[in-house]
Amino acid sequence: MTRALLVSLVSCLLALHQARVIQRCDMAKLLYKEDLHGFEGYSLNDWLCLAFVESKFNTSKINENADGSFDYGVFQINSHYWCNDYLSHSENLCQMDCTELLNPDLLSTANCAKKIVSGESGLNNWINWKLHCSGRPLSYWMTGCSLA
Template identity: 40%
Template structure:
């Protein structure tokens, strides 16, 4: 029985869609279409800036944290609270598996990031946004983008 579960798990991982590195303007269009421009008072450039400093727009990026958790995908969503990695007994607040955040489709990532942004810290939940984007002129993120 345990073997069948492991086999199913590895087949699932092997069959997932590969990650993708988005171009800046391409990601801007996707995020705008998803309704992030103005969401919770944050501009599209806030979201682009944060995604750049978190992952350089790479959906397949996984960072291993000192506490044993992982940060996953284009927004580097952490497994301690937000997604399921089968290692932590924390709440899976976005109701997704962490590997779902590593595919070329970022629909799950966007929905989870919106949930995180609803919290009391908003985009401030991401240290990279606080350090690199908050209060800075970020209009350059949309230069030459045709939205």
């Protein structure tokens, strides 16, 4: 019964936040605007690769994990550690509601991501970044993009 209620609640959240996929160059501009370029030594290419492998640039993505936690937004930030979704225990290290991570302006998402990356593991906190982005040539992510 509880599991069905959680799935129903997540479905409602998804309906409220219809898929919002941002084009690659527009994502680059948003990430640049939120001062992620160069943050902790990571380029916009790193952040773009992360956003793509985690959500395919979908700011409204929500994913349920096997442990009952959920991942939210373009960077798929986990509710167990970083935000409060009121569905499961959360350390809420970013001191925010998880729904804020679904906002397409990326302000809250960028602030939380900065907190995550400031730890000793950096972008390695994201397994998908480690598997698909780390140590690979990433310059093509900015191809054809202007930040002006």
